[in-house]
Amino acid sequence: MSNVEYRKLQETKSGSYLVSLPKGWVTRMGLRGGATIMLMEESDGSIIIKSGSVEEVEKPNxxxxxxxxxxxxxxxxxxxxxxxxxxxxxxxxxxxxxxxxxxxxxxxxxxxxxxxxxxxxxxxxxLLSPLAIPIKTLLRRAHILALQMHIDAITAFRDKDEDLAQSVVKRDDDLNRLYFLIVRQLRAIVQNPRLSEKAGISLVECLDYRLVARALESNGDQAVTIAKSAMALKPYEAPGDVIEGLLNLSDIVRKIQEEALTALFKLDTKHAENYVKRELGSKAQSLMEQLNQRILEQPSTMAFYLNEIANSLRRIKENCIDIADLVVKP
Structure with a gap:
């Protein structure tokens, strides 16, 4: 259990301020007069005191x-x-x-x-420093990668292109690597408030970006499901109106992802609420309801895989709506 002590702040004639340190702590840390200590101010206004210089404190983990x-x-x-x-x-x-x-x-x-x-x-x-690549750059890269996987998976479905579908499945490993890196860097910033200042990201933003990264990684997983369903549907001839409906739904969902990320980085709350959630979200929901009935009318095996594609598009849409919900002006 932490020991809590209260000390009075003293003001010197020169206008600076002093506070004494607990003698027991100084003794345990092996400090004496003239020793260097490090003060770290956190976002909540508290101050952390560590013994030793910056070079001594920042040892490899x-x-x-x-x-x-x-x-x-x-x-x-x-x-x-x-x-x-x-x-x-x-x-x-x-x-x-x-x-x-x-x-x-x-x-x-x-x-x-x-x-x-x-x-x-x-x-x-x-070997990679926590600040070697800006978090926003990594998130944009994850967004582009997940979006292209979605585009290629739907194209593979439309064209019955098994090679393209296989490439989508393989690219999921690249997105996972990027996701793990983002999580590592965000955790490093949260654990070390000084990195937060250097990176220009608040601790609250770290929490939001962690959710964004998870949503984008999930979008990649849904693209893989679409690609695998496309391969399974290759021997079948789905009705033209169902194919067209899924392609149209894909276009709207892709637009939702693009605009949600744009709103996030621009902190545009009106765009996130009025355009992404209300206009595009409503269009996607209406089209999904129409498609569900037509898919259920198909033979069981075909209906199963068509439903897998529709459900994956729905989950991508929901993930991106969640991203739009994070858009809040500071």
Missing amino acids: VAVVELDENVGREILGKYLIGADIIHIKAPRRITLEQREKIKNTLTALVGTEIIEEKSNEIIVQC
Whole structure:
């Protein structure tokens, strides 16, 4: 439990202010007169005091992972919480299969490199600084990638293009890598308020951008579902009006995503509410209701996969409406 103490603020003749530090804390930290301490002001107005200079405090964040059947999940978890160096240790020799599993995990994590390998230990370092790529740049990249996956998945459905559908499925790995990087950087900013100031992003914005990133990653998953359904529908001839309806719905949903992201980055609340949610959202809802009835009239197997496409478009639309709901002027 934290100890709470109250100290009086003292004003000097020169106009500066002083407050004494608890003697017990100074002793435990091994400090003495003339030592350097670091003060960090947080967004809520509180101040954090740390012993040592900036160089001493900012040591690499080292994490240890014990090798077991969940090693991939453990590595991902350490990466997401901002570990700079990850030691993967085993009680005995690491097998070739285990090494391959570790390396496959690292391919999904941007900026990670194996810097040392021993018979029973692998050391991984993340070489990417939390501020190396601006968060908004990463979000725009995720938006473009998810949107293009959607476009190509619907095109594959329309043209019965299995190769294009397969490429959409493969690109989901790229979107996942980008998503993990965004989460890592947002967590780093939340854990270190000084990074928030440097990045020009408030802690509240970090929470919103985390939700945006999750929505865009989900949109990529829905594009994969559309692509897989397109491959399954290749032997079938769907009615022309159903195909046209799904293509029209796709156009509206893509527009909702584009305009929701535009409103988010411009902080345009009117655009988000009046155009994205009311106008485009209503159009999409009306078209979905019309399509549902026609899809149910089709043979069972065809109806199942057509419904999968319609549902994926609905989920993309809902994700983007959620993004529009985050648009609030500070």
